[in-house]
Amino acid sequence: MTGVDTERTIAVTVNGVPREATVPVRRLLSDALRHDLGLTGTHVGCEHGVCGACTVIVDGDPVRSCLMLAVQVDGSSVRTVEGLARDDHQGGQVLHPVQEAFRECHALQCGFCTPGFLMTIAAGLESRDNAQEISEEEVDELVGGNLCRCTGYANIKKAVRHAATAMKDDA
Amino acid sequence: MKPAPFRYADPGSLDEALEVLAEEGAKVLAGGQSLLPLLSMRLAAPATLVDINRVPGLDSIEVTGDGVTVGALVRHNSLLHDDAAARSQPLLTRATANVAHPAVRNRGTTVGSIAHADPSGEMTAVLALTDGSVTVAGAAGSEVVGWRDLFVGPLETSIAGPAVVTSAFFPALPPRSGTAFQEVARRKGDYAVCGAGVVVTLDAGRRVASVRASYVSVGLTPEVHDLTEAVAGSPVEKADWAAAGALARTLVDPDTDIHASAHYRRLLVGVLTERTLAEAAAEAAARATRE
Numbered sequence: 001m002t003g004v005d006t007e008r009t010i011a012v013t014v015n016g017v018p019r020e021a022t023v024p025v026r027r028l029l030s031d032a033l034r035h036d037l038g039l040t041g042t043h044v045g046c047e048h049g050v051c052g053a054c055t056v057i058v059d060g061d062p063v064r065s066c067l068m069l070a071v072q073v074d075g076s077s078v079r080t081v082e083g084l085a086r087d088d089h090q091g092g093q094v095l096h097p098v099q100e101a102f103r104e105c106h107a108l109q110c111g112f113c114t115p116g117f118l119m120t121i122a123a124g125l126e127s128r129d130n131a132q133e134i135s136e137e138e139v140d141e142l143v144g145g146n147l148c149r150c151t152g153y154a155n156i157k158k159a160v161r162h163a164a165t166a167m168k169d170d171a
Numbered sequence: 172m173k174p175a176p177f178r179y180a181d182p183g184s185l186d187e188a189l190e191v192l193a194e195e196g197a198k199v200l201a202g203g204q205s206l207l208p209l210l211s212m213r214l215a216a217p218a219t220l221v222d223i224n225r226v227p228g229l230d231s232i233e234v235t236g237d238g239v240t241v242g243a244l245v246r247h248n249s250l251l252h253d254d255a256a257a258r259s260q261p262l263l264t265r266a267t268a269n270v271a272h273p274a275v276r277n278r279g280t281t282v283g284s285i286a287h288a289d290p291s292g293e294m295t296a297v298l299a300l301t302d303g304s305v306t307v308a309g310a311a312g313s314e315v316v317g318w319r320d321l322f323v324g325p326l327e328t329s330i331a332g333p334a335v336v337t338s339a340f341f342p343a344l345p346p347r348s349g350t351a352f353q354e355v356a357r358r359k360g361d362y363a364v365c366g367a368g369v370v371v372t373l374d375a376g377r378r379v380a381s382v383r384a385s386y387v388s389v390g391l392t393p394e395v396h397d398l399t400e401a402v403a404g405s406p407v408e409k410a411d412w413a414a415a416g417a418l419a420r421t422l423v424d425p426d427t428d429i430h431a432s433a434h435y436r437r438l439l440v441g442v443l444t445e446r447t448l449a450e451a452a453a454e455a456a457a458r459a460t461r462e
Contacts, residue, residue, distance in 0.1 A: 002182035004191060004219060025179035025220075028211070047172070048208035049275060061248075061277040067207045068278065069200075071179060072222065120274060144359050145272025 010074040014039065015083025023070045030054040032070035033080060041081040043115050045147070052146030055116040056080050062123040081115035084122060097170065098122045101163035102156075109150035117146050121160055130168040134161060174210035181222040185308055185335060191221045192333035193310070199223055199335055201243060204271070204279035205287045229337060234259050238301075238342040243283070243335065247276035259343045260301060261454075262368055265352040266293040272360040286336045288321075288328045291362045291388040293352070294339075295322065299393035300368050300385035303341045309334040322392040346462055347380075348372040349454030351447035354387065355439050357430065363387045364431045365439035371407075371451040373459050379405050379452070382415055384444055389425040389436055396422045398444070407456045416445035 009022045014037060021036040030047075033039045033056070045053035047066045054065040057079040084096035095103065098121050108114045124142045128134075139160045143153060182188045191197055196218030200206055209215040223229065223243065230244040234255040241250060241263075247270045250256060250263055257264040270276055270284070270293050284294045285305060297303075304317045307330055321328050330336065344350060354366035366387030374380040382398040401415040425436035 002180050002187045002191060004178045004180040004194075006176065006178055008179070024176070026174045026176055026210075028173065028207075031173070047211050049204060052272070052274065055274050062274040063278050064204075064274055066211070067204050067275070069179070069203070069207075069220075069222075071181070072203075072224065124273070140359070141273065145274050 008071050008074070010071055012073050012075070013077040015079055021070070025069065025071050027070040028066050029056070029058075029068040029070050029073055029078075030065035033065060033078070036070070039080050039082050041115050043112055045112065045116075050147070051113070051116070052120065053113050053116040055119045055146065057119055057123050060123070060127075062120045079119070081118055084118060096122060097166040098125065098159070098163045101159040101166060105155050105159040105162055107151060107155040107159035113146060113148045113150075117143065117148065117156060120146055121163065125160070125164055125167055128164075130164050134164040172211055172213055174207070175213060175216040177210075177217055178219040179222065180219065181225050183225050183227070185226055185337070188221050188223055188226055188335055189308065189310055189333050191219060192335070194219050197221055197333070199286070201283040201286075202246065202278045202280040204275050205284065205289065223335060226335075232256055236343065238303075238340055239263060241281050241339050241341070243280060243337050245281055247271075247279050247281055247284075248273065250281050251276065260341045261344060262297050262301060262350045262352060262370070263341060265350065266297045266368060269293050269352065269354050269356075269360075269363070269366065275360075282336055282339050285321075285339050286328060286330070288323075288326055288392070290325050290391055290393065293354075293363075293366060293368075293387055295393045296366065296368050296385040296387050297352075298339060298341065299395050300370060300383060301341045301344075302395075303339060305336050306338045306340070307334050308337045313337065315340075318393065325391050344370070345372055347374070347455060347459040349451040349456070349458060351450035351454070353443050353447050353450075355443065365389060365425070365436050365443060367440065367443035367447050369444065369447040369451050371448060371455045373407055373452075373455050377407050377456060377459055379403060379407060379410050382448065384419055384447075386423060386440060386443075389423050389440060391426075398422075398448075407452050407459075410448075410452060412445045412448040412452070415448055416441040416443075419444040 043053040045051035049067045085093040198217035200220045200222045229242040233240040251267040352368040354363035369384045372381040398415040401418040402410040420441040427433045
């Protein structure tokens with residue numbers, strides 16, 4: 001007979017670091033990241049899957065962290081916005097090409113939606129062949145699931161194209 | 172808001188899942204992309220969630236000459252990118268492309284959205300239009316339930332007692348046929364204000380033999396409308412698709428809500444029917460030439 005629980009201890013690799021937390025089974029992944037693991041970079045907007053602000057990468061795929069339970073990532077690997085920048089081995093960090101493109105193209109104002117955009121776009125660009133120039137349709141598809149009420153999207157789309165080019169050159 | 176407290180199990184077999192589902196107030200959790208919003212908004216408060224994600228054997232897409240069988244844990248994104256499924260029944264890919272956004276399609280399941288029976292869901296309409304069925308596993312064994320017997324009302328199916336919908340079956344597209352699927356939504360990926368899926372079948376002389384349509388966000392449960400009489404026997408190049416659209420407007424019974432009036436939805440049914448039929452007819456003609 002399988003266990004029916006109200007609380008569970010989960011083991012999850014977050015941004016390459018093994019973590020453990022004991023959570024009530026109703027804890028959303030978004031809240032577990034913020035409250036139990038102290039990673040407040042993941043933002044919680046609508047909490048019903050519409051806005052995309054809480055998007056994180058679970059086992060390689062971008063997902064809404066407000067639409068997953070924390071207990072469902074037991075044994076999985078999660079990437080959050082805190083894990084995008086890389087160590088520069090000189091005591092500092094290098095921004096991910098998508099973060100760099102957002103800075104370069106002024107693709108954020110208040111920044112609330114930004115972590116969700118960054119994770120969605122990073123996952124999308126990392127899984128595509130950036131030697132192929134990115135089409136307008138692909139750009140629209142990449143940003144279409146996230147809401148931003150400041151920028152009007154023009155600069156975010158510009159940043160996607162900018163990052164795609166940068167990642168082609170990197171490859 | 173946060174979900175109300177519940178108990179949680181993630182059994183490793185179907186039998187164990189059915190055992191826990193026998194508890195009062197237990198509910199199946201698959202992709203969770205419809206269920207979790209309902210929990211967070213406290214529109215649903217099941218006593219126990221039975222997460223079937225660890226149940227083996229439910230994540231495959233099987234394509235045979237008869238059609239496509241989609242397992243309960245197949246994510247929308249997997250179906251969207253399955254070439255063999257698309258060749259057998261092109262409506263699957265065409266409709267799935269309209270389901271929410273990629274991040275939601277990565278988790279949400281095709282079978283889950285059918286079991287959820289939302290009249291604004293795409294896959295419920297596709298199951299009806301293709302004359303599909305689901306397989307339901309219960310304590311007494313498995314049974315096949317056709318779409319007409321499945322949908323009872325909005326968010327309501329005929330499935331009673333402890334049961335898991337283990338797969339959905341979509342029959343293959345018949346010869347000399349074409350399909351199309353289009354939606355009008357406020358933003359791409361949102362729930363459709365109105366959507367239309369159609370199948371056009373030609374006879375050996377490339378004349379229109381059959382025209383069927385099913386709509387999204389129109390009516391309380393999925394329905395299939397036969398529009399053949401408006402264009403029957405017309406050579407495919409000369410068929411009056413506008414007449415079929417006009418007929419469709421008289422057959423549907425849409426509701427008014429905050430996003431659109433019943434009148435506006437009826438107009439969209441006409442427009443989308445005409446557009447999708449022209450597209451599907453072109454595909455049917457091309458397939459008839461190849462076949």
